[in-house]
Amino acid sequence: MHLDSNNIEKYLETLDENSSPKWGVMNSSQMLFHCNSFIDVTLGHKRINFITRMYSRLFFRYFFLKYLNYIDFNVYKFQKNSATLKIFKTYPESIKFDKEKNKLIKIYKKVEEINSEKVFHQMYGQIPSSVLKKLVRFHTSYHLNQFGLFS
Numbered sequence: 001m002h003l004d005s006n007n008i009e010k011y012l013e014t015l016d017e018n019s020s021p022k023w024g025v026m027n028s029s030q031m032l033f034h035c036n037s038f039i040d041v042t043l044g045h046k047r048i049n050f051i052t053r054m055y056s057r058l059f060f061r062y063f064f065l066k067y068l069n070y071i072d073f074n075v076y077k078f079q080k081n082s083a084t085l086k087i088f089k090t091y092p093e094s095i096k097f098d099k100e101k102n103k104l105i106k107i108y109k110k111v112e113e114i115n116s117e118k119v120f121h122q123m124y125g126q127i128p129s130s131v132l133k134k135l136v137r138f139h140t141s142y143h144l145n146q147f148g149l150f151s
Helices: 008-012 028-043 050-070 097-112 129-146
Strands: 118-121 125-128
Touching: 008 097, 008 129, 028 097, 028 129, 097 129, 118 129, 125 129
Parallel strands: none
Antiparallel strands: 118 125
């Protein structure tokens, strides 16, 4: 299983508003909103608070980038119900499922189209674009797997 801009639509075809997760508490609309928020923060379209940005850059940047070299990016083996930053656990009262689904397809493709060697991540500073793409690919795949879309 490899999630890319050519097959994300295929995987999302079977997801609907009534899809139930295999684990966790998010419904399918919240999951799409969550994935979009993660990418929006990653691309700098959605700002996170100053303290979180600075704390991440000062204390986690080095360790996080080193950790990425050792992590097993297998969505089937990764721990379920992992800790989530508060910014990614906040949802509006009403989420339009189709809007979020279409946005995820569009924004995911934008990430894959990044062709610079390095990008600026608001939490980790300058990182290789390959790392950013790997993070987005893994995070999105993890949540699609949460809803059984890779079964």
